[in-house]
Amino acid sequence: ARPAPASPVAAPSAAGRPPPLLAAPEGMADDLKRLKGIGPQNERRLNTLGIYHLRQIAAWSTEEVRWVGATLAFPGRIEREQWVAQAKALLDGAAPEG
Numbered sequence: 516a517r518p519a520p521a522s523p524v525a526a527p528s529a530a531g532r533p534p535p536l537l538a539a540p541e542g543m544a545d546d547l548k549r550l551k552g553i554g555p556q557n558e559r560r561l562n563t564l565g566i567y568h569l570r571q572i573a574a575w576s577t578e579e580v581r582w583v584g585a586t587l588a589f590p591g592r593i594e595r596e597q598w599v600a601q602a603k604a605l606l607d608g609a610a611p612e613g
Contacts, residue, residue, distance in 0.1 A: 517544045531580070531582035533579065534566070534583065535574075537567055537571070538565065544607060545561075546558075573599060573602035573603045573606055575599050580599065587592055
């Protein structure tokens with residue numbers, strides 16, 4: 516029998532580090548689908564991880580982006596779709612570009 520593939524979370528050095536995660540939203544959860552590249556399924560997956568607010572995404576470091584991308588099995592996508600910049604723009608009251 517072959518060993519199961521390692522989980523990205525099991526290798527934090529290769530997959531960055533987790534951002535601050537919440538057990539539940541603080542007040543009402545934000546509509547993360549406002550970000551280009553996040554649909555209903557990815558919003559549910561982010562919520563399951565403990566990510567409910569645009570301010571959480573806006574504060575991600577490079578290491579945290581890498582961890583979320585690896586954990587959700589789409590490395591590089593967050594950077595390509597500029598989720599952090601989009602979240603910052605929305606929080607600043609501007610429409611995200613793209």
